[in-house]
Amino acid sequence: MKIIQIGTGGWGKNHTRILSQLGVLVAVCDADAQKSKEYGEKYSVNHYDSLDELLDVEEFDGAFVVTPTSTHTEIAKKLLGAKKHVFVEKPMTYKSEEGQDLAKLAEKNKVILTCGYIERFNPAVDLVKKMVKDKKYGDLVMLEFHRENRMPLHIKDVGIIYDTSVHDIDTANWLFDDMPQVVFARAGKIKHEHEDFASIMLGYKNDKVAIISSNWITPKKIRKFNAVCTDAIISSDFITQEITIEKDEESEIITNEKQEPLLLEIQNFLGAVKGKNEQVVKSQEAVNVTKIAEAALLSSQKGIPIYLDLK
Template sequence: MDKVGVAVIGCGAWGRNHLRVLSELKGAKLVAASDINQEVLRMVKEKYEIQVYTDYHEMLKDKEIEAVTICTPSSTHAKIALDVIEAGKNLLVEKPMTITVEEAKTIIERANERKVKLMVGHIERYNPAVQRVKKMIDEGRIGEIVLISSKRVSRWPERVGDVGVVRDLAIHDLDLMRYITGAEPTEIYAVTGSLKHKYEDHANIILKFNSNPTGIIEANWITPKKIRELTVTGSEGRIVADYITQEIRIENSNGVYIPNTQYEEPLKRELENFINVVLGIEEPIATGMDGLIAVYLCELTLKSSKTGQPIKVEGIWNK
């Protein structure tokens, strides 16, 4: 196939970003979109000149559609993903993949049975700043990694309504600490609380690995200024990365070095990877198993915060 026929389920703020990027990708042909809001669909149809549906089940009957991205509220991901898989379509599910571990396991099992490609939208893996940091760590540029800390804070986003700050924000960094280190955490301790919202709106999380490093995550919806920052401390230096500007700063005994960088849209890189996976020319950077483990780590984080105790991380990835 020259181009992958693709559709989007959920045309809210993030879904519209998917539509925009997919319409621009050389390897993709944007075929259709689905949403429960008819006014949103009217605007989508007018802008992209594609078929639109209020019922995604009807859309999935279209044989031209080979791949689907799911951008609906988190609590709906499991059911929609299973329907997409049953229709034989390849899929990318936005994070969190599901609300529960059991739901995520079922999706992976069904995708394997139906032989469809499954990816999860852990977009920060595609951030050029993260890629640079990972490369420097792998090359030993700052020695043995001792500490990885992240700050992901901002005001309450109105678009979020069915999950708290752990599953919406901290999940990025729970996933990235596995990705950057290439190691699995062995223990989680978390303190969360809610000042203004139904779900937890602030969280502080400590991740312990077998030896080094230690991971520290701060996430909240109560900080006036939006900050997205990663700091990696090693035995021979430190790297600080800004997720928003994609700039990195390297500090060691010789001074401070700030490499020249060029901004690239992480979502474009993510959706390019998805299309190329469907075409069979790339491997996924964020797999269904990565999505499952992220959901599992979120569950343990919330369990630790509820019990006030550290929680051992079992090897779910080996099960």
């Protein structure tokens, strides 16, 4: 299998490392010619600063798009038009209509289009998903997510909702196996050009709810979530991948073998390209996350709940 990567900045360097380790990386492309050359030489692959030139020269099966959000649509459209399988880092697009167009193009050309919602591949989330599905601790009623950290320096074109909260929006949809009917949010900015703190409430059917709290203000890195079930509270840490079950007076800690979620996510995409029945994030699910992020920003601006009808 032959895979190319567009974008080698901030988060992209991790994709390059893993794709090279897996022996599938054949070329990198970055608008910064110096950076492209650096990574091409580091991993002994061809390097380009023009996607059009790469498309003319290279034979490949799939592509990873790890560039600023504002560039995703144009790049993904070219790749899908060339009938290549495409993995786009989250969020898939800044505007949901553009994501919808990409999803239609992928369907028309019979290729995979997926998006990097990495927490689905976090072993802790995977285990909680199994517990919820099996109703091991009764019905899932409420989810609470808490992410805080200093702002990543490479993020310049979006605020915290599009960069950070989207992870938890997707994870909530995944764990509830449903889409929210209503969004209410408050967000603001203290130190940055875009919003740098946000609290989002997603209302699902049967009064189920997800509460997502994100900020780029506090110095400590926190990535935690709670799944409140009718018979227990399941608490987990996205970083340590440890899970705590609290039931009545009892408390139990489950430690998984720690694994790198990005490696699992990339292996999942490669398996899907090979035709294996992998559970990739569907393009429509990624479009819906963008719609929910749009609704959260609108809710915060207007101070009202936004009702949704997502398929």
